[in-house]
Amino acid sequence: MQIDDMENLGRTQQVAAASAVAHHVMTAREAGLVGCANCGRVHRAPVPANCLRCGRPLFDRARARSLQYVWSWLFAGLIAYIPANLYPMLRTNTLGSTSESTILEGVVELIHHGSYLVAAIVFVASIAIPIAKFVAISYLAIGIQQRKRGHAHERHKLYEVVEFIGRWSMIDVFVVAILAALVQLDFAATINPGIAAISFSLSVAFTMLSAQSFDPKAIWRLTDTT
Amino acid sequence: MTGVPIDPTSDATNRTKPQPRLRDEDMVACPTCDALHRLTDLPDGARARCVRCHTTLSAPRRGAMTRIVMLAATSMVLMMAAIFFPFLELTAAGITQRSSIMDVVLVFADGPFVGLALAVGALIILLPLARFLALIYVLAPMAFGSRPARDAVPVFRLAEALKPWSMAEIFIVGVAVALIKVAGLATLTIGPAFWAFVLLVVVTTLKDTFMCRLTIWKTLEERSK
Numbered sequence: 001m002q003i004d005d006m007e008n009l010g011r012t013q014q015v016a017a018a019s020a021v022a023h024h025v026m027t028a029r030e031a032g033l034v035g036c037a038n039c040g041r042v043h044r045a046p047v048p049a050n051c052l053r054c055g056r057p058l059f060d061r062a063r064a065r066s067l068q069y070v071w072s073w074l075f076a077g078l079i080a081y082i083p084a085n086l087y088p089m090l091r092t093n094t095l096g097s098t099s100e101s102t103i104l105e106g107v108v109e110l111i112h113h114g115s116y117l118v119a120a121i122v123f124v125a126s127i128a129i130p131i132a133k134f135v136a137i138s139y140l141a142i143g144i145q146q147r148k149r150g151h152a153h154e155r156h157k158l159y160e161v162v163e164f165i166g167r168w169s170m171i172d173v174f175v176v177a178i179l180a181a182l183v184q185l186d187f188a189a190t191i192n193p194g195i196a197a198i199s200f201s202l203s204v205a206f207t208m209l210s211a212q213s214f215d216p217k218a219i220w221r222l223t224d225t226t
Numbered sequence: 227m228t229g230v231p232i233d234p235t236s237d238a239t240n241r242t243k244p245q246p247r248l249r250d251e252d253m254v255a256c257p258t259c260d261a262l263h264r265l266t267d268l269p270d271g272a273r274a275r276c277v278r279c280h281t282t283l284s285a286p287r288r289g290a291m292t293r294i295v296m297l298a299a300t301s302m303v304l305m306m307a308a309i310f311f312p313f314l315e316l317t318a319a320g321i322t323q324r325s326s327i328m329d330v331v332l333v334f335a336d337g338p339f340v341g342l343a344l345a346v347g348a349l350i351i352l353l354p355l356a357r358f359l360a361l362i363y364v365l366a367p368m369a370f371g372s373r374p375a376r377d378a379v380p381v382f383r384l385a386e387a388l389k390p391w392s393m394a395e396i397f398i399v400g401v402a403v404a405l406i407k408v409a410g411l412a413t414l415t416i417g418p419a420f421w422a423f424v425l426l427v428v429v430t431t432l433k434d435t436f437m438c439r440l441t442i443w444k445t446l447e448e449r450s451k
Contacts, residue, residue: 025278028255028262035255035262038383039443040283042253042262053447055379110407118406121399156259156279163390170349170393174400175407177346180333181325182316182408189318189411193333198342205345208390220259220279 027220034058037217066215070141073210078134080203088194090176092183100194103127103172125171126200133169133207136162137214144218155219163211169204173197251447254440256281284440291369291442297433298358298365304426305355311419314405318412326419327351354392354430360385361433365442374449382442389434395427 028035033042036051036058043051043058050057088100101109103126110119136158143155176193183191252265256276263283268274273285287293309327316323331347333339364382367375375381401423405414 025261027260028253029260031262033250033253033255033262035257035260037257038386040254040257040440041443041447042250042255044250053379053443054383056383113410115406118403121403153279167390167393168396168399170396171400171403173342173346174350174393174397175404177330177333178314178325178401178404179407181330182314182323182404183411184323188321193339193342195338198338201342201345212390216258216279217260220261 029221037215066213066218067141067144069213070137070210073206073213074134074137074141077130077203077206077210080199080206081130081134082199084196084200084203087196087199089172089196089200090179091192091194093190093192095188102194102196103200106172122172122175125169129165129169130203130207133162133166133211137207137210140214140219152219156216159211159214159216159219166204166208166211169207170201173201173204251444254283256283285438286441287436287438290436290438291365291445293436294433295362295366295369297429297436298361301426301429301433302355302358302362304422304429305351305358307422308419308426309351311422312417313419313423314401314417315415316408316412317415324417327423349391349393350397353388354394354426357385357388357392360388364446368442368445368449372449374446378446379450382446386439392430394423394430398424398427 028042031042033044034047035042036054036056038056039051039054041051041053047058049059085103087102089103089106091098091100103122107119107123107127110116110122140155140159140162148155176197179191180193183189248264254263254265255261256263256279258281259276259279261276261278263274263276268284268286270286270288274283275281276283311326312324313326313330314324316325327350331343331351333343335343360381363375364378364385367373367378401420408414
């Protein structure tokens, strides 16, 4: 399994050893050991409560129920995402007339100005990524609940992408903050943040916590028992 | 050190050759998928990945700890410059508006937006700073070969936990988007703090590529004895 990666070892005899174990990968659990999910240190019986190296709890009760945490944070994120799209993100005041724009209206406005690249960045960060995240995390959690065994590599990759990309949704909140700080030109033009900035930030934070509560070992644990 | 999978059915690993019983310190369980690996010395600059899920287990670089400490110190200096120098300057209809990063944080500081002001300040200033400080605190004594500082273990865990929440690089992309949005509205001048912040993102990224978590955890454990 994935012998090519073993080239990184730079030692031929280890590559040979690796090819001999191509079919089954032994886990710490099967060897009767408990591996730390943070630093990888293994522990023998009697296993301590906390990792001897990094101090992380080895039998985290939160981990054991991690799917409940994943779902709760995800629903919190979903609930916060609704007002984030319905209420204005930005209030622009030009020469006495006020206009408010939601996230989607902001994107449309950018397209009208001809800034297609920026419109694409905002669309991906504030609309595509959050929705894709809700779908991806639900899919991963349902996969664990249904004791799905296949596509472990693909699901693991998906988890890594979700964890990496989630924080980038914050772009739009920063854009609003910067615009509001910059454009305070008295009555000529002022920009102020809208209430959606708050719910959108909360939505991003909640979904980040949801992804962090997900235990990637659960994807592999079912393939272990085959 | 690196990962070699341990497998009971394999002759190559532990049947024909009588091996001394592996000590716990000579093994590592992949933090993401629990696959068990035997640790061996890894040549400088090599990268060991988990055989199953490809997570990087270890990627030691010679002198990495010294480099991380220096880059973290550089980042702190750049952050100070980024906070206090003018960030962007906007001119429209004869009025000039100069903003520093603190202004960006304080925009939200009234009414219902206080919480958001605190969050933005934390995400782009406080948490990155806390992370640099924590890394210097943990790694500086180790770079000089001495015993780890008091509570180095929980402090390093904190530094690790802060990583997804320090969003300096996302802020920079936000600045780029904001600049294009106001470009038609007014004339913009980029201040020194903007460049300090860009440099900060580059230095932080560089620092994270030098960081081998496993090496740091193992060194912490060995030196604490």
